[in-house]
Structures are given as C-alpha cells and as structure tokens.
Amino acid sequence: MPGPVYDVTEVTIDGQVLEPEEYRVDAPGRLVRVGGGCWPDCQDMSAPPGEEGTFAVTYRIGLPVDEAAVAAVSEMTCHLLKGCAGGENGSCGCNANRNFTRYVRQGVELDLPDPEVVYSQGRTGLPLVDAWLMVVNPYHLDSASGVYSPDFRRPRVQQWP
Structure with a gap:
C-alpha cells in the first residue's frame, strides 16, 4: 500500500469484512494475511467495492504523532x-x-x-x-534521507503480462 500506513480501517473480500485479527501490515506497507488464508488472485475491477468478486482495503495514511x-x-x-x-x-x-x-x-x-x-x-x-x-528535522532537510547499497539486489517487478 502506498504511503506510510497509519492504520487499516477495513478489508473486504467478496463483500465480507475481515476481522482485524486476520491480517497485519508489514513494512513497507505490505498487507499480510494471518492464519494461513490467501488473498484473492484477481478481482472484478468494474464492480463497486463490497460486491461479489471484489477485494478492497480502506486505510489511513500517516504517522502517529506524540x-x-x-x-x-x-x-x-x-x-x-x-x-x-x-x-x-x-x-x-x-x-x-x-x-x-x-x-x-x-x-x-x-x-x-x-x-x-x-x-x-x-x-x-x-x-x-x-x-x-x-x-x-535538525539539519533542515527538504526530504527524507535514504541509504542505497550496491550489494542489495532489488526484487524484479513485473510491469506487463
């Protein structure tokens, strides 16, 4: 899921709402199914969320504040x-x-x-x-810093079937 995930409000599969104990969010924004279940392989993108054949995740983007x-x-x-x-x-x-x-x-x-x-x-x-x-932000940075390693191989991401 894009952005920092503050919390997941609701996950629905085929119109059925999953209990919060059935999933978790791992960094960086990866929704993981808990308890051995699998996520749907495909969905009907023409159907509105909550209908048969759909999969929807509602979540809030942000970081907790002190x-x-x-x-x-x-x-x-x-x-x-x-x-x-x-x-x-x-x-x-x-x-x-x-x-x-x-x-x-x-x-x-x-x-x-x-x-x-x-x-x-x-x-x-x-x-x-x-x-x-x-x-x-003690050093007045315009954006977050990042670390890159030439030894780390990024996973291959499929762009087209």
Missing part, C-alpha cells in the same frame, strides 16, 4: 486563528508589517528577532513549533 507534535500544531493553529480572524483586533500580529527589531521606552528595552532572518532559517518565530521542528 504530545510535542500536538502542542506545536496547537500553538500554530492558535496563532493563525488569532491573526486571521479578521477585524481590527487580530492579536497575534500575523498581518503586522513590523519594521523594527529593538524597542526602548521609559527604561524598558525589548529586542525582537528580525522576521526575515527567522523565516530564512526555516523557523516560524513560535517557540513550541520551532522546538519541535528542530527535534524532527
């Missing part, structure tokens, strides 16, 4: 909702055109990070979001 990811997404959502709510009182400053980085008034000094520098470093300026991004 509490830190939930906190980061919550902070980002709150930030966007405050600034994008419209009206005059958008309190997060999403739409503000801030052109200063240092503020001094009545003995109070406040240094603010330059937004262009923050964004160019792949950060958002939100503490929880930036901390989570540094944990899951």
Whole structure:
C-alpha cells in the first residue's frame, strides 16, 4: 500500500469484512494475511467495492504523532486563528508589517528577532513549533534521507503480462 500506513480501517473480500485479527501490515506497507488464508488472485475491477468478486482495503495514511507534535500544531493553529480572524483586533500580529527589531521606552528595552532572518532559517518565530521542528528535522532537510547499497539486489517487478 502506498504511503506510510497509519492504520487499516477495513478489508473486504467478496463483500465480507475481515476481522482485524486476520491480517497485519508489514513494512513497507505490505498487507499480510494471518492464519494461513490467501488473498484473492484477481478481482472484478468494474464492480463497486463490497460486491461479489471484489477485494478492497480502506486505510489511513500517516504517522502517529506524540504530545510535542500536538502542542506545536496547537500553538500554530492558535496563532493563525488569532491573526486571521479578521477585524481590527487580530492579536497575534500575523498581518503586522513590523519594521523594527529593538524597542526602548521609559527604561524598558525589548529586542525582537528580525522576521526575515527567522523565516530564512526555516523557523516560524513560535517557540513550541520551532522546538519541535528542530527535534524532527535538525539539519533542515527538504526530504527524507535514504541509504542505497550496491550489494542489495532489488526484487524484479513485473510491469506487463
């Protein structure tokens, strides 16, 4: 099955729903029948799922998230909702055109990070979001890394009958 499999919602063969104990998912996205059963060799592709002669798998794509990811997404959502709510009182400053980085008034000094520098470093300026991004992607990679070995022979995949 393409994509990282978060969970399998339902597997049907000839309209009959299989129990979750009758199958499992092995990496990378390989659905395995448990208990000695076999998957169908062919199916009627013109029939809708759930009919006689069909085989259908319903699953969700994704990876499980931890509490830190939930906190980061919550902070980002709150930030966007405050600034994008419209009206005059958008309190997060999403739409503000801030052109200063240092503020001094009545003995109070406040240094603010330059937004262009923050964004160019792949950060958002939100503490929880930036901390989570540094944990899951410390080197600011654009895509996942991979390892290839010249000794490993890839299995042959049939492209045409």
